[in-house]
Amino acid sequence: MINLYQSLTKSWSYATIWMLFVIPSFALSVDEHHKKCNPSFTCANQRNLSYPFWIPERKECGHPDFKVNCSGELAEFSRSSVKFQILENKGYSIRLARKDYQSNLCPRHPENVTINQDVLPFSPDTMLSIFYYNCSAPRVDVPPGFNIRQLDCGNDTGRRSYFVSSALRSWDRAILENSSASCERNVSIPVSRYALSIEDGNPTLEAIEKALKDGFEVMFTTECWECKQSQGSCGYNDSSRSFVCYCVDGPHKRTCPYRPTKSELTTQNKPGIAGGFLGSILLAGAVLCFIWRRKRLATQNISKGLSTSSIYPTMEMGRGNRSRLWIPGLSKE
Numbered sequence: 001m002i003n004l005y006q007s008l009t010k011s012w013s014y015a016t017i018w019m020l021f022v023i024p025s026f027a028l029s030v031d032e033h034h035k036k037c038n039p040s041f042t043c044a045n046q047r048n049l050s051y052p053f054w055i056p057e058r059k060e061c062g063h064p065d066f067k068v069n070c071s072g073e074l075a076e077f078s079r080s081s082v083k084f085q086i087l088e089n090k091g092y093s094i095r096l097a098r099k100d101y102q103s104n105l106c107p108r109h110p111e112n113v114t115i116n117q118d119v120l121p122f123s124p125d126t127m128l129s130i131f132y133y134n135c136s137a138p139r140v141d142v143p144p145g146f147n148i149r150q151l152d153c154g155n156d157t158g159r160r161s162y163f164v165s166s167a168l169r170s171w172d173r174a175i176l177e178n179s180s181a182s183c184e185r186n187v188s189i190p191v192s193r194y195a196l197s198i199e200d201g202n203p204t205l206e207a208i209e210k211a212l213k214d215g216f217e218v219m220f221t222t223e224c225w226e227c228k229q230s231q232g233s234c235g236y237n238d239s240s241r242s243f244v245c246y247c248v249d250g251p252h253k254r255t256c257p258y259r260p261t262k263s264e265l266t267t268q269n270k271p272g273i274a275g276g277f278l279g280s281i282l283l284a285g286a287v288l289c290f291i292w293r294r295k296r297l298a299t300q301n302i303s304k305g306l307s308t309s310s311i312y313p314t315m316e317m318g319r320g321n322r323s324r325l326w327i328p329g330l331s332k333e
Helices: 004-027 032-037 056-061 205-214 222-229 262-268 270-303
Strands: 041-043 046-049 076-079 082-089 093-098 126-135 146-151 160-166 183-192 216-219 233-237 242-247 250-252 314-317 323-326
Touching (some): 032 242, 046 082, 146 205, 160 183, 222 242
Antiparallel strands (some): 093 216, 146 160, 242 250
16 A cells, blocks of 8 residues: 555655755856856956956857967967057056067067957057058158157168157048058057157157057946946857847846845845745745654554554445445544
8 A cells, every 4th residue: 555644745845845945046047158257267467357358268258359368477369460468457447568569669570450449449548659660761751740760670771660659649540651651561559658758759769668568558348337237247249249248137238137236135125035934934844744743643553553554534345345434543343
């Protein structure tokens, strides 16, 4: 005969586990990308890096242009063949420097590359300067408002190289196209206006070297800041090729839907939280009480020599197909 007592005991135990532990865990589950991209990471000398930077195990958490290499002393990322070193992370801005110009104004194969300013725009202190290499003309004329400094690149062919900068807050490179027509190569490099001391006039070679070594500052965009303020995690969607804000309930374009903070939930939902907690306690108590009572009844029956499998009223068929009701402690043979 099936032991109904043991079956019910197990059933109630399983139900209690589901109600108190399993079901709440499903209700509190969050988006995997939100969990992965929420914490910052450490790379070489830099701590607390996050979007737009990423490492292989966090690809969906960063912009494709800013995969960082952490194998050296300094964290760095590449644009084409050019490496940019991360010198400082202030939380609201990042200071970068071109590795190939750290100790040399005349690299062997200088390349003109740009940083995506839609993702990391220049700070107000950052300005573009231009290097002109191997110019055949005896001199390069620049418009008013521009400074020019000849470089000592050791060219034996008689060609000259120059560094051009301007105190102007913004200017178009096309202004210098006629001036640079005789030059084999030109390279635009961001520099710090303050480090270059551009307001003091034509910078010296020492000032140029220092400005390139100190690097330049770029800012984080507001879209990631707004995402984080809405309790989201910043990332990138390869399919749409755009920024994405990972939220607890899934990805969104810019920000997460409003979710009450823990303090607000505590203040506004104290009755609900207390009621839910009390209900769980009462439910668990009721289940335990039920199990205890059945166990006690079974113990009493054992002491009277009765079967524990017959705690509940059962119908037995007697002779002549007559049924009779058997109740422990009341019925007689």
